[in-house]
Amino acid sequence: MSVRILPDRRSFLWLNGFAGISVGFVNMKTILVLIVIYLLYCEGAVKLRQDDQLNNRPIIGVLSQEQSLFLREKYPEENYTSYIATSYVKDVEASGARVVPILIGKDRDYYEELMKKINGVLFPGGATYFNNSDGYADAGQHIYEIAQQMNDRGDYFPIFGTCLGFELLIILASGRSEVENRNRCYSYQNLPLRFTTDYRDSKMFSAAPLDILVILATLDVTVNSHQFCIVDDNLKSHGLDDDWLVTSHSDDQDGLEFIASIEHKRYPIYGVQFHPEKSFEWKLSKNYPHSAESIKANRYFMDFFVSECRKSGHSFNNAAEENEYLIYNYIPHFTGLLGSAYHQCYMLEPKGVRN
Structure with a gap:
């Protein structure tokens, strides 16, 4: 069940966990009590962060995907086989982390070794099939399974999937087959979120600031651009x-209710159907929201994911090895000039050859 949050005072109090406090009974004594609770909470939160020894140099792997036919035609002489839109890299960097590109078409050992050195993985959105041999979905399956094994051993390793990446997470959890566990769903709109009644029980939203929640619930700030989606029945049909x-x-545009955000109850695995990174895309025809409110709200998701990745203590053996893997070894191309929906892209070649 989903509910619409309204930006009135009663909703504000309810969202902060004070549903039982009537607006008419919020007197000075109550306010002072709440302030004390808030200060005690903040003091405890600061101590917890100090004790936890969080990783303040997180590095996140961003999974590449098959080169699109459009971009392949624009670069006919180059042997580019995969790409990463720079908006995902900028999104990660704006939240205080660095990026390592993860190549497709590798054996499982490649993903196992790389995941020992990085602190989380982002499955980006895009447009590719899940049945391509040695492609995005095969690499994603290796990463998904390895991450589960790591977390089962107590080695905290988060994954975040956006749009296509979110759909891949659910299909992997369902078990890949010829009939994919997702629905046709057409949405090319900026939309608000309709939160479920228990959304505050989630890790993603349990500590979300009230102003962020109100923006997400009342304004058209989440960018949707998809032909498939996951609905509640996709979860129920596969247990x-x-x-x-x-x-x-x-x-969606036909009134079909789809899942906009989700998280695994056991593992630190999260997904959103929309595109928080589109704050860094500028194609006028796409009408992506760039208001101060939309940027503030969309920033929350990568800030949250990076905070999860800070809980991982993985690292490279030394600075030289770290530098060898970072995205800085690749040159972003101004693909927007060529007509691409992406303003810039990193083009990746076979076996990680630097361009």
Whole structure:
């Protein structure tokens, strides 16, 4: 069940966990008590962060995907086989982390070794098939399975999937087959979120600031650009509703309700159907929101994910090895000038040859 949050005072109090306090009974004594609770909470939170020894130099792997036919035609002489839109890299960097590109078409050992050195993985959105041999989905399956094994051993390793990446997470959890566990769903709109009644039980939203929640619930700030989606029945049909917590919905252009945000109940694995990184895309025809409110709200998701990645203590053996893997070894191309929906892209070649 989803509910619409309204930006009135009663909703504000309810969202902060004070649903039982009537607006008419918020007197000075109550306010002082709440201030004390807040200060005690903040003091405890600061101590917890100090004790936890968080990683303040997180590095996140961003999975590449097959080169699109459009871009392949624009670079006919180069042997580019995969790419990463720079908006994902900028999104990660704006939240205080660095990026390592993860190549497709590798054996499992490549992903196992790389994941020992990085602190989390982002499955980006895009447009590719899940049945390509040695492609995005095969690499994603290796990463998904390895991450589960790591977390089962107590080695904290988060994954975040956006749009296509979110759909891949659910398909992997369902078990890949010829009939993919997702629905046709057309949405090319900026939409608000309709939060579920228990969304505050999630890790993603349990500590989300009230102003962020109000923006997400009342304004058209989440960018949707997809032909497929995951609906509640996709979870129920494959017995996934016991393992995954749905936290919000939105509606497509035909009124179909789809899952907008989700997280795994056991593992630090998260997904959103929309595109928070589109704050860094500028194609006028796409009408991406760039208001101060939309940027503030969309920043929350990568800030949250990077905070999760800070809980991982993985690192490279030394600075020289770290530098060898970082995205800085690649040159971003101004693909927007060529007509691409992406303003810039990193083009990746076979076996990681630097361009």
